[in-house]
Amino acid sequence: MDWSVPWAASARGAVGAIARPFIPWVGGKEKLMHYIMQIFPPKIRTYVELFGGSGSILLGMPPKAGRLDIYNDLDADLSNLFLCVRDHCGQLLAELKFLPIHSRAVFEVYKYFLAHREVHQALYEQAIRSELELLDHREYFTEEQAEELRPILLERAQMFDVERAAVFYKSVRGSFSGTVTSFGLRSLPISRYLYLIEQASKRLQEAAIENKSATQLLTELDDEDTLFYGDPPYFQAERSYRVRFQRKLHVRLWQKACSRRGYVVLSYNDCPFIRQLYRDFYQLSFRRSNPLSHKKGSKYGELIITNYDPQPYLHKQLDLFDPGPAEKGELILINAPKYPMRRSA
Ligand SMILES: C[S@@+](CC[C@H](N)C(=O)[O-])C[C@H]1O[C@@H](n2cnc3c(N)ncnc32)[C@H](O)[C@@H]1O
Incomplete structure (x- = not known):
């Protein structure tokens, strides 16, 4: 992993500094985290990771005074593991x-x-x-x-x-x-x-941990200054998790995302259903093949979907770091809605 993003380097020495996922998790986004984080608006007061999994984005995001970070996953054992890592690290x-x-x-x-x-x-x-x-x-x-x-x-x-x-x-x-x-x-x-558990424990000290459905949190925590990042089970690949996520939940998630006052960023597999469902959102795709796949020429790409214009952040951040050889593949905007859900970026 290339840590050449300036703020990531300085955060490594800080108290509660960034950490890496301490468990392997299907669909984990560690390899994509710089691409995803680069489009996060900087001035937010609450960050909510709706489908936490291994928590790769939250753990890799430097903590900031005045911002509350929330990890959430509906899998009760997973959420309990995160609670114990935060509160009972030594005993664990x-x-x-x-x-x-x-x-x-x-x-x-x-x-x-x-x-x-x-x-x-x-x-x-x-x-x-x-x-x-x-x-x-x-x-x-x-x-x-x-x-x-x-x-x-x-x-x-x-x-x-x-x-x-x-x-x-x-x-x-x-x-x-x-x-x-x-x-x-x-x-x-x-x-x-x-050692990954110890690092994560420090990073999670000031974070809140929830065990709710993502759609419930989207309602409860919606605010102008909230950023929701959601990495739901991928469409037609939902069975990889212990918590079921049926087709109707993809639609419910979209409905909730449509009416948020806060910023919404979603990761999805690039498929016609999702492209069509989120046609009124900004959609970013990777120019090359799927950066998460180990298979050469894998046809499944990744989409990053936002309810605000990500371009100002995209350009700024792309100048800041140069992805390492394992992470080649630039983001390109493939859909810009005429009437964005959220007007201000
Ligand atoms: C693709 S994984 C998230 C991976 C995560 N971004 C990472 O880097 O490890 C999707 C997660 O959503 C959780 N999940 C499934 N249905 C959910 C729901 N309705 N609300 C919240 N979490 C849910 C699953 O337990 C799973 O951990």
């Missing part, structure tokens, strides 16, 4: 070092655990409740002992989410292509990746 790292080494059998146990999380959580909480009740029995514990043990047990009550986050993290890292559905047969040197 300890838990990850403790969990057994990678094997097909262990992977299946994790999958079972995640699929029946409510049952495990209820049992876990019941056990702690029973222990707390025991503290009130003076035949077992003195007053002083009970006072000492109570905060320890209460802290343990919160640890279920950390355990769940660790199991989810290992399932993502250990699965075939990060989808948590099938086991990936390979060695898994978790310790090699743990």
Whole structure:
């Protein structure tokens, strides 16, 4: 990754500086983040990453005083992982070092655990409740002992989410292509990746983490100074995620995007349906083939869609950095609406 963007270089040394995604995620935008961020308007007060995934854009965006950054994903395990990375980084790292080494059998146990999380959580909480009740029995514990043990047990009550986050993290890292559905047969040197969790934890300290539907947040947080970035499951490739996103949700997302006061930026696969649906938006495409694809000559391109004119930012930023050889492919404007949704850029 080329970090030659001037503000990115200076942000590396700062407190809460930028970080990289700490999990692999289908559709992750790390490779495209400079292209996407270059068109973000600079003066915003709230940044919302609607379909967070591995959070590559938010993590890679330097924090700024006076701007609230919000990570959101409807996948409850993913959102819980981000919460634990932010708030319980030390315990999460300890838990990850403790969990057994990678094997097909262990992977299946994790999958079972995640699929029946409510049952495990209820049992876990019941056990702690029973222990707390025991503290009130003076035949077992003195007053002083009970006072000492109570905060320890209460802290343990919160640890279920950390355990769940660790199991989810290992399932993502250990699965075939990060989808948590099938086991990936390979060695898994978790310790090699743990520094990414620490970096992300620092970056997320001032960020908010949500677990809502993207369309709900588009309504709740709409404001002139809000920037929504959305990277939804791609059209006709929605099954890659644990949370389903049907065709009607693409249409609902478009409807919401049409009536926002805030800035909207969306990433999509370049296909006729999406081009047509967003015909009243600005559309940017990559001049060359899909920069995210590993396959030579891949026909699927990427679209970046905005409800405001991105051209002023595009020109300015393109002068600022020169994409490295792995990131060749300039953005070109392929659609400019006669009546933009949002008048001011
Ligand atoms: C393409 S991925 C986002 C990838 C992300 N930009 C990255 O760089 O890793 C789409 C994400 O949307 C989430 N998702 C699916 N339906 C959603 C919804 N209705 N609201 C919010 N998130 C949703 C999925 O769980 C998945 O993590």
